[in-house]
Amino acid sequence: MSSGRSLPLFLLFLCLPGSVQAWYLESNASHTLGPDNYNSSSGYIEAGQDEGFSIRPGFSTQHSLDSDPTRTVSLRLGWSSENLALGCDGSSTPPANDYKSHSLGCDAAYSLHFGSRSGDDKTESRSSGGLSRIDIGGSFLYTDHKETWERVIRVRRRVIGTETIILDAGQYDMTGTLGARIFDLETSGEITFSKYDRHIPTDETPAMAVAVTRGANPAVYGFQDWVGRARLSWSRFAVFQPFMEWSYTKYKMVSQYPQKTYTAGLSTTLGPITVKGSWDLYVRGSGDKRSYYTSAATYRF
Numbered sequence: 001m002s003s004g005r006s007l008p009l010f011l012l013f014l015c016l017p018g019s020v021q022a023w024y025l026e027s028n029a030s031h032t033l034g035p036d037n038y039n040s041s042s043g044y045i046e047a048g049q050d051e052g053f054s055i056r057p058g059f060s061t062q063h064s065l066d067s068d069p070t071r072t073v074s075l076r077l078g079w080s081s082e083n084l085a086l087g088c089d090g091s092s093t094p095p096a097n098d099y100k101s102h103s104l105g106c107d108a109a110y111s112l113h114f115g116s117r118s119g120d121d122k123t124e125s126r127s128s129g130g131l132s133r134i135d136i137g138g139s140f141l142y143t144d145h146k147e148t149w150e151r152v153i154r155v156r157r158r159v160i161g162t163e164t165i166i167l168d169a170g171q172y173d174m175t176g177t178l179g180a181r182i183f184d185l186e187t188s189g190e191i192t193f194s195k196y197d198r199h200i201p202t203d204e205t206p207a208m209a210v211a212v213t214r215g216a217n218p219a220v221y222g223f224q225d226w227v228g229r230a231r232l233s234w235s236r237f238a239v240f241q242p243f244m245e246w247s248y249t250k251y252k253m254v255s256q257y258p259q260k261t262y263t264a265g266l267s268t269t270l271g272p273i274t275v276k277g278s279w280d281l282y283v284r285g286s287g288d289k290r291s292y293y294t295s296a297a298t299y300r301f
Helices: 003-015 121-127 207-214
Strands: 023-034 038-049 053-064 067-080 084-096 099-113 131-155 158-182 185-196 224-234 240-251 259-270 273-284 288-300
Touching: 038 067, 099 158
Parallel strands: none
Antiparallel strands: 023 038, 023 288, 038 053, 053 067, 067 084, 084 099, 099 131, 131 158, 158 185, 185 224, 224 240, 240 259, 259 273, 273 288
16 A cells, blocks of 8 residues: 555554454445335435444435436535534435536534443333433535426417526524423434525426426425424333434425325334334425335345
8 A cells, every 4th residue: 555545544553542342343325115116216324433433435326217217426524422423424315307506514413411421221211200311403415406308388389499508506404303202202303404506496396396206215306395203202112213214305396296104113123133114205395195015124234
């Protein structure tokens, strides 16, 4: 190895606290199925320490009956301690379906613990009146969208031709989160507001907006205005842990109805392996309902 490469690696090694035994390696894979032959796969590999630095490269791919495969690669760098977690994410979606994007964001979360940390969660909850932890966080994400679509030109309701529209818009997402653990329940909520660096043609329906109807986790979001999410999980049982989620998305496009999402699932941990399964119901407007099924597995060693 040349000296030009060995010096940065040596400096990086010095920045990583803790012993060799503190390191972990985690891998994850998930798959989602839905209507219109929708298929989505994602995964990542993460290496790091429980209290220290971590790195997580990941990927995702998805396609449906009416669209070509969309692929995204991502990278996350993080640092965590007993109470504080920091991270930065970047992703890139190569051109597909006349669309491509790049994103970069950072996030931070702080946890307040109550009661004795020496016992298990149940003992800690009783000693603090039921409340054992509060989580507060926030994040900022910038996404650069580039897309091309054809707009129909009409004169007195007659189609006289088409016009090629090239959209280059930057999206700024600002998110705030709040969570808590009370006895065996963990609950959290977040809200995201989106702003754009240029005027969004709310009376048009480009492919970026239509893509929302193609799948559960599209690479593009139809010019979302704001999103609210809530999650509740129950750790009462040793084998299975049920969880529920709900979200509401408001779009800037006039033709885009608000979307509500209902999720129910179970997770179980068997040694180093955690398996999850969930059902998602997407409701747009008053009649468009679609169901998606997701299975995921995480291995940590």
